[in-house]
Amino acid sequence: MPFAISAKFLLGTYQGRDSGGVPECYPSPDRLYKALVSTAYTVFGFERPDRSQAEELSDNDILKALRWLEGNPPDAVFLPRAYFSADRASSEAVVFRQKGYIEKSKGQQRPKVSSASASTSVTYADDTTDGLLTWQWEQEPAEDVANTLSLLCWEVPYLGEACSKVRLTTSKLHGGDYPLSGSLQKDDSAKFCNLGRRGNVLFACPGVGRLDELKRGYEQVNPSRSNKAVRGKEDEQNLLAAVPMLDTVEEASYSYPVNDEAKLGLQKPWPDFIVIPVIADPAENSDEQWLPDQSDYVGWSVALHRFLVKQWGLNPPACLTGKYASDMYRPANNIGIQILSEGLGKATDLLSDEVKKCGLPAFLLMLPQTMSDEERTRLYEVCQRSRGRRVYLSRHVGRIQLGEARYVHDGALWRAPDDDRTRFWRPFPLSVAETRPLSPDPESGRRWRTREALYLSLGHVWRDAFADSQSVDEQPKKYEARMWSLSNRVVDSATFYVCDERPVFTVNMQDYAHHIDAANVLRGMSGLISIAPKESESLSCAAMAIGQSRHLGGGLLLPVDITNDLVDQDSSGRDVPVWLK
Secondary structure, rough: OOOOEEEOOOOOOEEEOOOOOOOEEEEOOHHHHHHHHHHHHHHHOOOOOOOOOOOOHHHHHHHHHHHHHOOOOOOOOEOOOOOEEOOHHHHHHHHEEEEEEEEOOHOOOOEEEEEOOOOOEEOOOOOOOOEEEEEEOOOOOOOOHHHHHHHHHHOEEOOOOOOOOOEEEEEEHHHHHOOOOOOEEEOOOOOHOOOOOOOOOEEEEEEOOOOHHHHHHHHHHOOOOOOOOOOOOOOEHHHHHHOOOOOEEEEEEEOOOHHHHOOOOOOOOEEEEEEEEEEEHHHHHOOOOOOOOOOHHOOOOOOOOHHHHHHOOEEEEHHHOOOOOOOOOOOOOOOOEEEEEEEHHHHHEEHHHHHHOOOOOEEEEEEEEOOOOHHHHHHHHHHHOOOOOEOOOOOOOOHHHHEOOEEEEEOOEEEEOOOOOOEEEEEEOEEOOOOOOOOOOOOOOOOOOOOHHHHHHHHHHHOOOOOOOOOOHHHHOOHHHHHHHHHHHHHHOOOOOEEEEEOOOOOHHHOOOOOEEEEOOOEEEEEEEEEHHHHHHHHHHOOOOOOOOOOOOOOEEEEEEEEHEEEEEEEOOOOHHHHHO
16 A cells, blocks of 8 residues: 655645755755654664663664665655745845854864855645645555654654644555556656656665765764764864765656646646836836837847846756756757737737736746746746846847736636637747658648648647657658658647638848747738637647747737627638637
8 A cells, every 4th residue: 555744834835955955945854854864763762772671662663664765766756846935135134054064273162153144935725635745655664664754743843944834744655546646656667868858857765875874974073072083174074064975865857747737637828927017217218018029029139038047147058048958858949939919919908817817017937837836936036136127129229127026826817718709729829830841741742831830839838748659660750750740740749720810911021039940931910719628728828929020929829709790610610810710
């Protein structure tokens, strides 16, 4: 029967740092192990010479329980959605802590007090029993080991820093309940190139011999009185840093199983987003509201993108830069930047109240599913620090000033459609085709037209959902065959239906794309897109964009709500405006 340990943070927040001093979003199994070791020594007197072995837990009981955890990382982990503080001051707070000592003359010592930036605490979305942080093992330990772990867990006062009060509990899961719904599972085959998969997380776990290493490290940082005193030449000692105790730490990779991703159906490609209101630069004495031309959408998005990369500093994530190493997994979507303004026309009235409260006009930063919580937190902090900063496009266009960023978790960009209306979508201002016109389909002989290009753009956004079920060796080798295959899979799924498709031409097409392959000819396209009822519930209010410029100001899908009287079904049962039948 599967075994689980759950953590409920009594004050609603978790605060801690990993071995490198970086704030953690979730406590690792190694942190859990060290908390149990500390409890064993401080509460149960583990390995204390004067301790009676007739007590509730003997040294042998505790040792067996700790050894069971070594080299046995959890098989699955349920991670609740993490929120972080929205208060700018919280990440700039300073704390003072004793970090060793300074030796003075005549053997006297005084504490070394050092300042450091305070960690930003993390709040988990759901603190009910079904939403607790839970480590799960498929194989249950022996009954005496399970009882020992239960007693140790109950006595753990906190995980992370002392302010993170916790209540740890153990439980046995029924076979049908393992793994808990939404859990990440240990991926033994995960390699460096697969670390970008949706939900992939690396956790530090205790390896074999972890207890022995912690004991040796404790003895070094807490020398007995009989040991030789520290020499005067060693003016400052930071013993914890000098003894990192990481030799027996292992890493385990966790991710959503591929078959679970398929069961989830179509998910929001950008579930979270950040709204940054914008005003014209007051220094330029402009009282006009910022209303960029449609041809400048991509330019302004690129300008903000470069600004954010610069503000991030060293090592910005690949989902922000869009640059991946050749051996890295490349997700379907990166961070998308769009513009919300009166230029959206009637669609502005359909924006959700939550978005309107943030202020318009604004930049919309769409955060992809594959983006880690740490990266989301860091990007939001960058946006918060950028309040009042100016962004420049060109000398012919006035500068803008960024306002206070707002983070929207799993929120709605658009209002839900009224009951008497059917929702369609159209790309705004247009969608740029992602490939050149292809040769006719070798199987059906069908020509490559705007409709096929739109289906391909949809397939690229939801690439994982429309993944080829064939093995790698059986998949088409030629580029054109792969593009036809993806477009046909989207068509065959009946998830989307494209109608009223048409090419779009403007004078300066280069304004609507940032980068384009030399072999491709810039082609704009538009049309009405309907989503199958089984998927429309999750996507009816979502932030979505398609096309080659979907990450930088192009292809934003705007809702088009048509009264039910003007919508009929075609021979295949798909919703179509009556004038297009």
